[in-house]
Amino acid sequence: MKINSTQLLGAYEQARAYAAIDSELATPFAPVEHVFEEKKCKPDACIMVYGVYNAGKSTLINVLLGREEAAMDDIPLTDQVTAYAWDKYSILDTPGVDAPIAHEDVTNAQMLKADAIIFVVDPLGTVEESKTLEVLVDLLAAHKQVFMVFNDKKGLSDEDYIKLKDQTREQLQRIATQRGMGNILKEVPIVKINAKRALQGQLKGKPELVELSGHLAFKNQLTDFLDGISPDDVYDRLKHQLVEFLNTQVQVLGSQKGDADITKKFDKFLRQMVRDKSRLSSDMVNEIERERQAIYDKTKRALRTSPEDCQQKIEGILQQASEQMQRHLSNRLQEVVAIAQADIEELQATMPQVGPYTHANEIPATENAPDLEQPMPRAQKSSGISAEMAAQASKQMASMVRPEHIVSTLKTVKEILPSLMKGIGPKTMEKWAGTVMTKYVPYIGTVVTVGMAVFDMFSGDPEEKAMREHMEKQRLTRERAEQQMDDFAQELADGFKQFMRENILQEIDGFFAQLNAQVDKLREGFSDTERLASERLQKWVTIQQQALSA
Known part of the structure; x- marks a missing residue:
């Protein structure tokens, strides 16, 4: 069964926020928090961003992060592989396909640990650059998951984009055929994005630039690609533990005796x-x-x-x-x-059957309610109602459930439901x-x-x-x-x-x-107590349902 990890993590974050303000929940929620936080620190997939040195790998990483964190330069300056935390993944920035040999050795060593490769290319030079595509086929031969990105710096028309995809696939077929490999096209999703434009739109708060960049299609396809390699059994275990806690919480709140x-x-x-x-x-x-x-x-x-x-x-x-x-x-x-x-x-x-009331705010008398209509003793009349009596009366009135209000509201809700x-x-x-x-x-x-x-x-x-x-x-x-x-x-x-x-x-x-x-x-x-308890229960039930449907 496929788990919606984004929805599950969202339910966990909501539960953690509510548990943090309730001291009674600190101990029972601690085991849940431990496994989820450990999972967040150890992403379920290591993603390597790879390609020629000037294809825009670092810019693409910054687009994923939503901020300018990865250094963007036109030449490979370091042999270091830098890791960035993104969502539930670890994103590795690498020197590139045609970096110096020493740099490539570091990249190749890290590649063994990568679960998937985001292969970034400049679409206008990809078809002619056989080394780039040969490296991509090498990755497929090594059973790596490869997601190909055309970093569209020049603004390809839709027609040119489709033709370039076709030409790129023709080259991939040629290389794969020479190596005795079968049809590899379905194994390599191809999507385009103008990474520079997407990043500018994010940094400047201009959603129209982000939309024009092709960011939405890129993000959706990349998410689907990565979700396809996520270990659902891990998330199933996390889901079970969170739901078990939520079920207990809802059961406890639902069974508490009210007024x-x-x-x-x-x-x-x-x-x-x-x-x-x-x-x-x-x-x-x-x-x-x-x-x-x-x-x-x-x-x-x-x-x-x-x-x-x-x-x-x-x-x-x-x-x-x-x-x-x-x-x-x-x-x-x-x-x-x-x-x-x-x-x-x-x-x-x-x-209960409730009769009409004379005043909108009139409250039916109960055995415990103070009878404010009865005459006060003369000594009290002269000095007025004491602060203590007023506070007690106010407290008792606030603690009462007003059935006439509930009955009338139920009737209203039922009548307006169809509308x-x-x-x-x-x-x-x-x-x-x-x-x-x-x-x-x-x-x-x-x-x-x-x-x-x-x-x-x-x-x-x-x-x-x-x-x-x-x-x-x-x-x-x-x-x-x-x-x-x-x-x-x-x-x-x-x-x-x-x-x-x-x-x-x-x-x-x-x-x-x-x-x-x-x-x-x-x-x-x-009453105030009943209202707060009811609102609290509703919050936990909502989180419970979100976790169950993840």
Whole structure:
């Protein structure tokens, strides 16, 4: 089972922050903190940034760090390999492919320890520089995971980028074939970024520069690449330990005796709401992933079988996926609303029958409440109410649960629930699909042009096609063309997934934020002690659900 390590570490950080302000939790949380902090100090993968000395390796490292820490120079000045902590990884900066021999020896020694290589090149010189690509194939032969980065200093057009990728892959095929290696193209993701522009945007606080640099696509693909080599069994152990602590904490808080049974029922209702949100979010993420896979498969098929009208077909594919997302979200929200209304009805059934009150702030009398309507003894009347009596009365009134407030608020929440469920309408989904499509339309023509080279080769002389050399050329060309189509289908599907995930989860967050705002008004009827305990329990339940869904 794949663990979302970023989400798990986020849940841990929240738990650590809450535990730090509660002295009673210091001892039980200590073992959890120890294993997580140890893991953070020992990243699960060692990543080496490698390439020619002026390709922009250090600049790329600074982009990952989000600050100017790695020294950036045009010549290799040192034989040292510098390590930088990034996220849950250790990033190593190296002298480079064509550094002095002494420097390269240090780099090669460190390379044995690296789990993965970020191979940085200048795209405009890569195809002609055979030594660079031979080193990359050497790394693959040594069973290293390689992620190739075109540091686009000049600003390649999309068309030139696609053509350069194809030419680079052709060279890689040639080298691999000479060494008796099979198809290596799927083992080498290729992505471009203007590292200098991305760093400038980060340092100057200009998100438009960061976006233009290609940073988002680079970061997403690199994260997916690195996650593919992360040891999930380690994170599974960490998750189990954190969840065990959270389960105990929620159980203890949920079982504590309060001043009123009403608050216990309310907290149970609130915990169910948190679980409903977590399940809904996870369900939608899974649905988005299913649609992403469908878009990927259908887009590849359209590029292969219908190059003449594939744009229209791909538009239809995205539209169909968006409509499916809209229907699924709408149905799931309706289910959540129905469950919430049923829970409220169950909660209402346990509430005491409360009659009308004369004043909005009137509090029903109880046996323990001071009777402020009774006449004071004459001696006390003359001197007024003592400070001690006033404080006692105020304390008792603040400690009372006001059932009339809870009953009226429950009724309001139940009535407005359907109006909160606005969801995402078909027109909005259609607009979103158009937004995703517009981003990738310019690529289609070039992808089809490259892909059609395969089909053109089959229209030659039958005798020529039978020749071994020509058949080999066909095979290699087909590999590149299919990889190019795979690239486009992958990027389109990933773009849909990223866009839909951000917007749909934001919609879910908004729905539950409105619902929480209404339900939270119920706490106005609680005593100060009950209210604080309820809020505390809700925080821990939220963290618990985040950890469980990681």
